[in-house]
Amino acid sequence: xxxxxxxxxxxxxxxxxxxxxxxxxxxxxxxxxxxxxxxxxxxxxxxxxxxxxxxxxxxxxxxxxxxxxxxxxxxxxxxxxxxxxxxxxxxxxxxxxxxxxxxxxxxxxxxxxxxxxxxxxxxxxxxxxxx
Amino acid sequence: xxxxxxxxxxxxxxxxxxxxxxxxxxxxxxxxxxxxxxxxxxxxxxxxxxxxxxxxxxxxxxxxxxxxxxxxxxxxxxxxxxxxxxxxxxxxxxxxxxxxxxxxxxxxxxxxxxxxxxxxxxxxxxxxxxxxxxxxxxxxxxxxxxxxxxxxxxxxxxxxxxxxxxxxxxxxxxxxxxxxxxxxxxxxxxxxxxxxxxxxxxxxxxxxxx
Numbered sequence: 001x002x003x004x005x006x007x008x009x010x011x012x013x014x015x016x017x018x019x020x021x022x023x024x025x026x027x028x029x030x031x032x033x034x035x036x037x038x039x040x041x042x043x044x045x046x047x048x049x050x051x052x053x054x055x056x057x058x059x060x061x062x063x064x065x066x067x068x069x070x071x072x073x074x075x076x077x078x079x080x081x082x083x084x085x086x087x088x089x090x091x092x093x094x095x096x097x098x099x100x101x102x103x104x105x106x107x108x109x110x111x112x113x114x115x116x117x118x119x120x121x122x123x124x125x126x127x128x129x130x131x
Numbered sequence: 132x133x134x135x136x137x138x139x140x141x142x143x144x145x146x147x148x149x150x151x152x153x154x155x156x157x158x159x160x161x162x163x164x165x166x167x168x169x170x171x172x173x174x175x176x177x178x179x180x181x182x183x184x185x186x187x188x189x190x191x192x193x194x195x196x197x198x199x200x201x202x203x204x205x206x207x208x209x210x211x212x213x214x215x216x217x218x219x220x221x222x223x224x225x226x227x228x229x230x231x232x233x234x235x236x237x238x239x240x241x242x243x244x245x246x247x248x249x250x251x252x253x254x255x256x257x258x259x260x261x262x263x264x265x266x267x268x269x270x271x272x273x274x275x276x277x278x279x280x281x282x283x284x285x286x287x288x289x290x291x292x293x294x295x296x297x298x299x300x301x302x303x304x305x306x307x308x309x310x311x312x313x314x315x316x317x318x319x320x321x322x323x324x325x326x327x328x329x330x331x332x333x334x335x336x337x338x339x340x341x
Contacts, residue, residue, distance in 0.1 A: 020250060023242060024284075029281065
């Protein structure tokens with residue numbers, strides 16, 4: 001899908017956020033006797049001066065390879081419902097090089113941990129606890 | 132979650148080569164020196180643990196382990212891979228664990244110096260030298276207060292973040308490039324219950340949340 005029309009993100013859409021492989025941002029812990037992996041919230045915190053947190057809309061991505069250089073990054077997947085339910089606007093924000101680019105608008109520092117905990121999938125990782 | 136070692140406890144340790152299988156319970160309560168797991172058994176456990184034969188492995192233990200175990204030669208240790216510890220040896224073990232832990236995190240923090248602008252693919256800043264310096268002081272403070280670090284990562288604004296997860300609360304320490312420190316405490320629902328600037332000497336207050 002491409003073109004000039006903006007896509008309307010719904011709560012059911014999955015959003016993708018690139019995660020650097022080194023240094024690792026995935027923490028491993030033992031919960032109820034089982035190994036679980038979680039992403040640190042640091043990945044989902046905006047820095048000062050940013051309009052919002054950059055993500056990619058899974059539905060608009062032809063393949064994960066087009067947004068993630070898998071030698072340097074992995075990717076976390078979460079539902080747009082998570083930031084939306086916390087009052088954040090998610091808007092399609094295509095760039096010259098990335099049609100699938102979107103923004104979780106505004107400062108995301110206060111909701112970063114919620115997003116991190118709600119990730120239901122990390123590329124190449126199979127033991128993840130998300131909401 | 133690994134259990135912090137308490138110096139004033141009495142009980143038994145079991146040393147295991149990581150290649151040998153053991154129960155999940157032991158795996159969850161171990162310490163690691165030179166690749167060897169040191170598992171603390173229940174304080175009520177008062178018999179040598181015979182079920183796992185690691186005698187051959189024990190004879191080839193690295194020198195830094197045999198050094199602190201030297202007190203136990205002739206005390207059944209080589210026969211049963213079990214020893215009873217006292218305060219002196221526990222303190223020695225704790226120092227070894229602390230030193231290794233500190234060195235590990237210092238090395239990790241130093242590795243952040245190589246990060247270049249856009250290291251996360253979303254215009255993240257290189258880690259600030261001031262944050263690196265302060266983060267090492269925070270590591271020393273955390274370790275000396277027996278606070279276990281779950282992960283230490285660079286932040287997108289040039290700072291450094293420590294995650295410390297407890298049973299009821301999770302805490303994050305943010306070291307900012309301007310050398311301020313933020314403490315953020317989350318409840319089980321990942322809701323912020325505390326967010327304040329703290330001083331280095333207040334790091335130990337995190338204990339109440341873990």
